[in-house]
Structures are given as C-alpha cells and as structure tokens.
Amino acid sequence: MSMPFFGTATLMMPGPEITCPYLRDLYIAMEMSFSDDALTQAESLFKRLQLLEKRAEENGAPKETLATIAAARKAAGFAAQKPRPQSIR
Secondary structure, three states, rough: OOOOOOOOOOOOOOOOOOHHHHHHHHHHHHOOOOOOOOOHHHHHHHHHHHHHHHHHHOOOOOOOHHHHHHHHHHHHHHHHOOOOOOOOO
C-alpha cells in the first residue's frame, strides 16, 4: 500500500468519491497553490506531477490513470514554457 503523495486531505467536491489514490493526489495537486505568479505555479505543478506520474508508474497504476496524469503534466509543462511578460520599470 502506497502512502498519500500530498498528505491526507478531505476532498470537498460534488459527485462520486475519488477512490484511486493517484487520481486523488492529482486532484489535490491541481488544487494546491504555491505562488501568485502563474508561471511559477505552473512550473511547481509540473514538477509535482512528474513525481506523481513516476510514483504511479512504479506502483503499477492502470494505464488510464497514467494517461490522465500525463495529460495534466503536459498541460502544466506547456503553461510553464510560456514566455514571461516584460516587467515595466
């Protein structure tokens, strides 16, 4: 049995309970906010999702779960690569 990646959390969301631990961790990762800077937040999310994807692969998560995590990771990666706006001084 694997340990929760982002700690234990009570999810307050409508609909069915997320029973897959990796998808639950994906949901938590997507809800976490570490910075007001959107690009820094995207970079942080990308790194967290890389770790989650690696852990899920190592523990034999279903291919559908891996595909869902990979899609979220790719989207975060694209967001992190956007050029930073020039600051006005």
